[in-house]
Amino acid sequence: MKRVWARWVVLAAIILGLFLFTGFFGIGLGIKPIMPHVYLPGEKLSETPLFGIAGLYPTNTLVGLLLADIVVILIAIGVSRGVKSGKTVLTGISGAVEALLEMLHGITEGTAGKWTKQIFPWFATITLLVLAANWSGLIPGNETVGLIHHYDHGYDLKQVGPITTIWDEGTDDGEHHGEYAIVPFLRPVSTDLNFTFALAIVAVVMIQVFGFRSQGLGYLTKFWNTKTLFSKPIFGVIDFGVGILELVSEISKVLSFAFRLFGNMFAGAVLLFVIGSLVPVFAQSMFYLLEFFIGLIQAIVFGMLTMVFMSQATQGHGEHHEEAH
Amino acid sequence: MEALGVNLPFLLVQIVNLIIVYTVITKWIVGPIMGLLEKRRETISKGLEDARVAAEARANAEKEAAKIIADAQAEASKVVREATERAESAGKDVRAAAEAEAAKAREAAMAEAELERNRILGDLRGQVAALAIAAANKLVGEALDEKKQRALIDEFFSGVKSGKVVVVGESLSGDAAEVTSALPLTSEEQDVVKKNISAKEYAFKVDPSIMGGLVIKVGDKVLDASVAGKLEGLRSTLK
Amino acid sequence: MEAEAAKLIGAGLAMIGAIGAGAGIGVVTSGAVQAMSRNPEMTGTIQTNMILGIAFAEAVAIYCLVVSLLILFVF
Structure with a gap:
């Protein structure tokens, strides 16, 4: 019975995903998934240096480090x-x-x-x-x-309920018109x-x-x-x-x-x-x-x-x- | 390197963090787990040792039990044997006693039966004599002298005539004399026999099959003066 | 040619090196599996060494990947 239950959850998730991301049969939402900006170094969450040390900014990889440390300590x-x-x-x-x-x-x-x-x-x-x-x-x-910040080759902003998100309007020429991107936490x-x-x-x-x-x-x-x-x-x-x-x-x-x-x-x-x-x-x-x-x-x-x-x-x-x- | 995001403050932060994590892991994860493994290993070896000791103890106990059982069996068989012996001897005693008792009873019964038979035959004697006389009278046609006849009959049956055993020519003597008559002898006749035959012991027997007369057995000598013997002799001569 | 296009082509070309790494990993694994099937008692040691060998072979592919990423996102 447990297996059957898991199967239904997977099926429901697939159907929900299809509904959200495709325009299938005209009833889907047709959300276009946005590929995050690939950025090699850790991205800064704030421009103020940590502990006043020059060059040491609070980056999202430091958050990841803290998370890993907490897991290890737990x-x-x-x-x-x-x-x-x-x-x-x-x-x-x-x-x-x-x-x-x-x-x-x-x-x-x-x-x-x-x-x-x-x-x-x-x-x-x-x-x-x-x-x-x-x-x-x-x-x-x-x-x-994450945080929304200004980025020249970004996307538009859109308010979905209480959440502010970047949104690809999907113009045909493949050009991005917005000016925003996300810095993940x-x-x-x-x-x-x-x-x-x-x-x-x-x-x-x-x-x-x-x-x-x-x-x-x-x-x-x-x-x-x-x-x-x-x-x-x-x-x-x-x-x-x-x-x-x-x-x-x-x-x-x-x-x-x-x-x-x-x-x-x-x-x-x-x-x-x-x-x-x-x-x-x-x-x-x-x-x-x-x-x-x-x-x-x-x-x-x-x-x-x-x-x-x-x-x-x-x-x-x-x-x-x-x-x- | 700058383009890759590598810079000294971050590197130092990471190294310091790594040293802290190393300390934490060494002290609170590796240490306890190694202790745990050591403890577990000890527990296992102790368990194995315990199991070995237990197995040994069990083997000893089994040996002991086997010994006890063997002892008990030996004891039991001894007891059984003794009981059997005792029962057998008791049985033998009982049987012997019973047999003796039975023999005694049989003897007594036989003696009584003998006595009874003799008495009956004694009673019969008179009647037989009377019947014989009556038959003879009829045959002869004349009445014989009653007294004479009776003496004749008595002589026929007892083989004793006027104070003398008729058959005895010479005097017989021996240790034990056995006198067999067809009908029981009267005490007078017995006295006569005793007078004629000198012996230490006398036994008087009654056997109707000899018909009449006496069979006298003294020592190893047998004097057959019975009617049956005479008839037998007659038969053998006629053959 | 535009610089952007050249970068993309260069990144793709850099990943050609991954061919060698793939072949190398294949050779290592094949040898290890043969050894394990011939001598199952040594599975633990062979597995350790196999993972080490795969890690070394894979390092080459990773260098290619890093170069490719550098070309794409850094320069």
């Missing part, structure tokens, strides 16, 4: 309360988080070995925070509910490069920290390998070059981390509203499912890559190279 409260109550099995969302972390812990144990205890908190932090950030992009209303923070760069920088810095903690200053020979430079003329030079390349690869790791997450999530968001503006009914639901999945995968991939690089740093590539020669 999970933390739920988990610690659940554990304090003496339960051996957590229930609800904390139970799901526990299951996820247990799985991640298993992966970490298999890769990091004795450094699991130090590395795992980073894996868990990055995964949970990125997961919360990614999934905040699936909340209905983000990218569409909420945008997932993972579509902001600042967030992904911050994560990437912290991750790569912590990888180096783990390298130094496990091997001391010997870790530096990974980048400045002069040990064999004179004893083995040709291979020594190659080793030195490899060391320099390792240094470059550490920097490229930052870019790779940052742009992977940003690209995936930003492309996902763009995909969602492009599909939404092309086919307003039903099609977007499928892409919502895809985005749900991609959000989880990207969160785990970011955390797992960090974890793998950290455990590689602790295992000492330099020593490995020496053994090989």
Whole structure:
């Protein structure tokens, strides 16, 4: 019976969507969905800087960050309360988080070995925070509910009941005549490069920290390998070059981390509203499912890559190279 | 970078935020959950240990129970055996007693029957004699002397004639004498027999099938002076 | 040619690089699935490595996408 009920809801939603967005049989409203303006940086909600710091404006990605933080803190409260109550099995969302972390812990144990205890908190932090950030992009209303501001290539304004909205009058020449656009209140923070760069920088810095903690200053020979430079003329030079390349690869790791997450999530968001503006009914639901999945995968991939690089740093590539020669 | 929206204040805010989140997650999510996992692992291993101990205890208990059952069975079979033995001996006793009793009763009954028969035969003797005399009278046609006849008949039946056992030529002697007559002997006749046959013990028997006369058995000697014996001898000679 | 049209063409051309990433992901997944079917006990390790490999291959497509987005919306 439950399934039947869900089926009717889906059917009703499709019919409502058809009624709103198409002019079918002359009774539909024929609302034209508007594709939001694609804007790469976080959009400013106010022109006054936060805390008087120049350049730090309240942007909608900061709102997204706050939302993700709140979610993480709520999970933390739920988990610690659940554990304090003496339960051996957590229930609800904390139970799901526990299951996820247990799985991640298993992966970490298999890769990091004795450094699991130090590395795992980073894996868990990055995964949970990125997961919360990614999934905040699936909340209905983000990218569409926001402040109306002046924009040269925008749309007209229209009052629908108590709501003021931008409205495409649908002129045939495809030109927009209005002068308004929306700055949404909420945008997932993972579509902001600042967030992904911050994560990437912290991750790569912590990888180096783990390298130094496990091997001391010997870790530096990974980048400045002069040990064999004179004893083995040709291979020594190659080793030195490899060391320099390792240094470059550490920097490229930052870019790779940052742009992977940003690209995936930003492309996902763009995909969602492009599909939404092309086919307003039903099609977007499928892409919502895809985005749900991609959000989880990207969160785990970011955390797992960090974890793998950290455990590689602790295992000492330099020593490995020496053994090989 | 500016066009991508990356600028230092935002970056710093994000890094600070990340460090805060790291602290929160490490302290309030990872810590408790790792504790939980550890606790659960301990619980599981403890449960396994408990189960092992319980299994051992159960095995011991089963062994104990088997032993107890075996003991009980041995005890029970012993008791049963003893009871059977006792019952058997008691039964034997009872049977023996019953048999003895029965034998006694039978003997008594037989003795009584013997006595009774003898008495009846004794009663008959007179009548038989009278009948024989009457029959003889008819045959002979003349009345014999009553007294003589009676003596004759008595002699016929008892084999004793005027204070002497007719059949006994020489004196018989032995340990035990058994005298069988067709009809019971009177006490006088018995005295006569006793006088003629010297023996320590005398037994007088009555067997109508010998018809008349006496069969005297002294030691291993048998003197057949009965009518039946005579007839048998006659029959064998005539053959 | 108008600058706007050139930008659109350039953005489209930039995404050609995604071909390689797609092929790469296909190769990684095919190898991983074969390995998993041959050796099911190693599924966990293989899956981890497969996701890592896919992430690296996908990074290329993401770079293309970023370049494309930069061309479209930034420059």
